Amino acid sequence: xxxxxxxxxxxxxxxTVRKFDPRDTGEIYPVRMSGDKLLAFRPGRLWxxxxxxxxxxxxxxxxxxxxxxxxxxxxxLRDPERTDIIVExxxxxxxxxxxxxxxxxxxxxxxxxxxxxEPS
Numbered sequence: 001x002x003x004x005x006x007x008x009x010x011x012x013x014x015x016t017v018r019k020f021d022p023r024d025t026g027e028i029y030p031v032r033m034s035g036d037k038l039l040a041f042r043p044g045r046l047w048x049x050x051x052x053x054x055x056x057x058x059x060x061x062x063x064x065x066x067x068x069x070x071x072x073x074x075x076x077l078r079d080p081e082r083t084d085i086i087v088e089x090x091x092x093x094x095x096x097x098x099x100x101x102x103x104x105x106x107x108x109x110x111x112x113x114x115x116x117x118e119p120s
Contacts, residue, residue: 006030006040008058018061028054029080031087039087043078044071051078053092067092069117076100077115091118 006020006028020040022028031039031053038056051071055064069092071077077094086093094115101111 004028006038006056008038008056018056018058020056020061020063027080029085031085034087039066041080041085041092043080053087066090067117067119071115072112077112091116093117 004022004027008017008020009015010017020028022042027043029041029043031041033039034055036057036059038058040054040056042052042054044051050068052068053066055066056062057064066087067090071094076096077083082097084095084097086095094117096112099111099113101109
């Protein structure tokens with residue numbers, strides 16, 4: 001399967017403890033630590049797919065979805081290599097590193113500066 005992985009290591013031995021696969025989305029990106037767990041972003045593959053922020057527990061190998069949401073198709077926010085992602089107080093904020101407006105169509109001239117998501 002193509003994609004990337006998140007791997008946790010035992011700092012004392014240097015051995016691999018857990019390997020978190022990208023599953024069917026093909027991608028998973030670390031965002032930040034929250035206690036002894038890692039928060040990670042899983043972008044959706046297509047415009048209809050949902051993105052998610054998940055909690056990864058390296059001790060148990062358990063993955064817990066924290067927030068599942070859709071990212072508007074008119075944005076470039078699905079690409080974590082071009083987007084800053086902040087997870088704080090149960091909310092997710094996504095902001096492109098560069099602003100560039102759409103050049104045609106219904107959204108011509110509009111550029112997303114940031115997108116905030118919170119549970120309902």
